Amino acid sequence: MxxxxxxxxxxxxxxxxxxxxxxxxxxxxxxxxxxxxxxxxxxGRMATRRCAWTDAQRDARLTAFDHGAPCFSAQDSAFRAAVAQAVHAGCVTNWQPRLHPQSLPCPDAEQGSAHFVAAPDMTQWxxxxxxxxxxxxxxxxxxxxxxxxxxxxxxxxxxxxxxxxxxxxxxxxxxxxxxxxxxxxxxxxxxxxAVMQPCWTTMAVSDATPGSHAWDLARPEPGALGLVLRNESRPGREARRDEVHWVLHAKAGWSRAHIDQEPAWIASAMQQALAEWLGAPLRWQHAVAHRWRYAMPHVxxxxxxxxxxxxxxxxxxxxxxxxxxxxxxxxxxxxxxxxxxxxxxxxxxxxxxxxxxxxxxxx
Ligand SMILES: Cc1cc2nc3c(=O)[nH]c(=O)nc-3n(C[C@H](O)[C@H](O)[C@H](O)COP(=O)(O)OP(=O)(O)OC[C@H]3O[C@@H](n4cnc5c(N)ncnc54)[C@H](O)[C@@H]3O)c2cc1C
Structure with missing residues (x-):
């Protein structure tokens, strides 16, 4: 030894x-x-990116998006103990997102798992x-x-x-x-x-619409999007009543099929997919796409x-x-x-x- x-x-x-x-x-x-x-x-993939952009009033803005892992659960007792310590230290917090009524359930929901996020951003833990x-x-x-x-x-x-x-x-x-x-x-x-699944992620800002503040997270069944989340509704994140800060994850199959596309094309396709799924147009102010070639292992x-x-x-x-x-x-x-x-x-x-x-x- x-x-x-x-x-x-x-x-x-x-x-x-x-x-x-x-x-x-x-x-x-x-x-x-x-x-x-x-x-x-x-x-690493517990990531938060600060995007610089210019709003309709021509003001320079800096908006943070958690564009990697949005949250995590804790099944194993040793990991649960580590999470509890991190919660105590103030760098992890519990997150109870409200699901969109048309969303698929969260994968861990049946095990009654809590969701955790690092705070004030995902890198903090x-x-x-x-x-x-x-x-x-x-x-x-x-x-x-x-x-x-x-x-x-x-x-x-x-x-x-x-x-x-x-x-x-x-x-x-x-x-x-x-x-x-x-x-x-x-x-x-x-x-x-080892097989890893890719994930195209779009970070975007739109004007708020009636009802857009009534939910935090969605897992659409049809279409390109696997996960939709409102970043500004997450614990400790910057929020403005008149804006929604979207993080959109494409499904693994869609991401693989479009892996070499231009980021601008991807962002536009994912914005359109969201509007179609919501059944209403959105007024966009900013959007940028990021490619995760190795987002998740295929388990x-x-x-x-x-x-x-x-x-x-x-x-x-x-x-x-x-x-x-x-x-x-x-x-x-x-x-x-x-x-x-x-x-x-x-x-x-x-x-x-x-x-x-x-x-x-x-x-
Ligand atoms: C879009 C997305 C959604 C996800 N959703 C979830 C979820 O809901 N729940 C969940 O539990 N997990 C989720 N994950 C997965 C989770 O983020 C990862 O499983 C976990 O963070 C992996 O940690 P790691 O340390 O193994 O690897 P990583 O976080 O990838 O760390 C590897 C590090 O190595 C660095 N690196 C790479 N190459 C080099 C080099 N040559 N030299 C120096 N440094 C290098 C990278 O910069 C990185 O910081 C998601 C990930 C993504 C991308």
Whole structure:
């Protein structure tokens, strides 16, 4: 057993929920964590974007949209405890959206699950978890090198002079795969075969219409849209009586069929789809589309036993939602499974986990 020392220096690549939760768990055990992310801060797919636009009065405006995961639920008792702590710390809050009367029910509704959102924006929980880690933002990691003294990280054409005792990839599988390939070919292949679903998202502002404030969330059955939410009605978000701040998610099939379309075309098609579904025209003030190539893992019939991949000989690890059953909870659970393996509390159950990966993803 090659366990992970308390004073180790670890590079975690990716500061979404998986990377931030892992950083927290390792720092709590005394490790020094360096957190690399290609974005300007933590959160990953728990994302909020501030859009600059000009309103009809020619005033410059800045409006925030939660354009990644809109919310999450908590099924597992350990994750529920972590959510309760985050609620206590004020960076997560309960959300009870009012459903549009013509909406499909929410997927978790039958289990009576509560919905949670991070506040005041979706990045906030990751930001809190990552506190104390050495951040390296806007660093797209392009390579990992094994040196006699440990791991070196190469990002955006910079080879950092720091050397790490261990390195962990907390990335969507398609982005982890090329970094793994020179060191762990089997994992690289498994990651490259994991199926992720895309999602086109449109962030838009319209004038309020009669009745538009009577509901917060809709899951339309027909048409292109999988989810419609009014961002300004969410806890702690900026609200104006005369405006609606829409976040529209296209269905996975529609997103895949239009994956290479221009964002302007997508925004217009999704605005039209909303007006058709509502049965009324909307007066639009602003709209922009964002493509998530890897929004959600395709999770099959069975719930994957959360796992992280840990190679104690190489001191190389992988975690993320695709190894945890999907979603924010899956990312957190995969990170915690990996932290246990790294600390030698549980040996990685490679054979069992490989069988599950085969069953779930056909790997
Ligand atoms: C539109 C949408 C809707 C969703 N809806 C829900 C929902 O309703 N409920 C739910 O639970 N979940 C939902 N999710 C999924 C949820 O957001 C994810 O499962 C979870 O946040 C994944 O966390 P992660 O840490 O595994 O990955 P990520 O959040 O993707 O984090 C990976 C990080 O790695 C960084 N990165 C990537 N490549 C590199 C590189 N080469 N170098 C450095 N950094 C890199 C990225 O910038 C990112 O910050 C949704 C996601 C999307 C996009």
């Amino acid at each position: 090659n366990t992970f020392g308390k004073a180790s220096k670890v590079a975690v690549i990716g500061a979404g929920m998986a990377g931030s939760a892992l950083a927290r768990a390792l720092m709590d055990e005394g490790a020094a964590v360096h957190l690399f992310d290609k974005s300007r801060g933590p959160g 990751c930001r809190q978890l990552a506190q104390g880690a050495m951040p390296r933002w806007e660093q797209a990691v392009q390579g990992l090198r094994r040196t006699p003294r440990g791991w070196a990280v190469e990002s955006s054409d910079v080879l950092w002079t720091d050397v790490f005792d261990a390195v962990v990839l907390a990335l969507p599988p398609a982005q982890a795969s090329p970094l793994l390939a020179p060191h762990q070919r089997e994992w690289a292949q498994r990651a490259s075969l 099959g019939r069975h719930v994957v036993t959360p796992s992280g991949w840990w190679d104690g000989r190489l001191r190389l690890g992988v975690c993320g939602d695709f190894l945890g059953g999907g979603g924010v909870e899956g990312a957190w659970r995969s990170a915690h499974a990996l932290a246990l393996s790294m600390q030698g509390v549980a040996e990685p159950e490679v054979a069992e986990e490989a069988a599950l990966a085969k069953e779930e993803f056909g790997l």
